[in-house]
Amino acid sequence: MSREQATARIEELRSIIKKHDYSYYVLDQPTISDYEYDQLMQELIALEAEYPDLITPDSPTQRIGGTVLEGFEKVAHRNPMLSLANAFGPEDLRDFDRRVKSLVAGEAFEYVVELKIDGLAVSLIYENGVFVRGATRGDGEVGEDITANLKTIKALPLILSKPLTMEVRGEAYLPKREFERINQEREQAGEPLFANPRNAAAGSLRQLDPRIVGKRNLSIFTYAIGSIEGETIPTHSQGLDLLHELGFKVNPERRVLPDIEAVIEFVQSWTGEQRAALPYEIDGIVIKVNQTHLYPRLGTTAKSPRWAIAYKFAAEQAETILRDIIVN
């Protein structure tokens, strides 16, 4: 095959593989057998090995890094990654609503409710649409650079459908089925088991060898735009729509609701059975004011935004209170 033919075939393979990755890992709709997928990937790897100068950072072959890291670099977040204050019952939500109303002084607003994915918060930086850096939350100001590990997550786009420069926040998580599979493998290998999918996700992303991470089938839901150049987005809900348009996985169980009573109804609709039926673990519901122009007026406390709160489900409440006692 000539160099020109190879160039054309490489581009064709990349676009086919990217489409399958998007469909399978972002839309959860498999469109090809694993065998066919592996054949395409092997052909692309072989062609890039023959023409290494044709390799681009967003090629699907670049997801699995080759080198084992010595450690993770510390990185400062451009905007602090705040943590969420907790609500444990409807009255806490009504108190939150009263505080928001007193601060926005009569301005109309709605709420957005989202499932609170029980994983590891991460920050993703894209420059002109290319994924350039990913980091853990750390203490909110300084996190660890885990770019190589995040690249192995096939639900994470290496290049966006628009050349935007932005920071995206999301939760890396391990689907329940993957958690079971990994613990079975560890049991057979006589290794200690992970206690829950959140610990398994955190443990996987702390791996220094990206090849091990690549075998863990992690996923990621994105849930906020930390910053974006050249655009203002009037509502958080439109921000989530944009993330979806750009190729990110955004949790579909989100609603825009008119008032706190509707929020309380939504929260109470998520029974144990509903949660058990989800392919991933959640530990609550996140409630956010939808009108982003109100955020500066609402501001933040030392560690949490006043325009968002996490409603924690009963089972997790004990754990949250215990963790708060230990941490604070």
Ligand SMILES: NC(=O)c1cnc(OC2CCCC2)nc1N
């Ligand atoms: N674990 C989650 O699913 C989750 C966590 N955090 C947030 O929002 C942060 C970012 C902006 C205000 C707080 N939303 C979520 N859905």
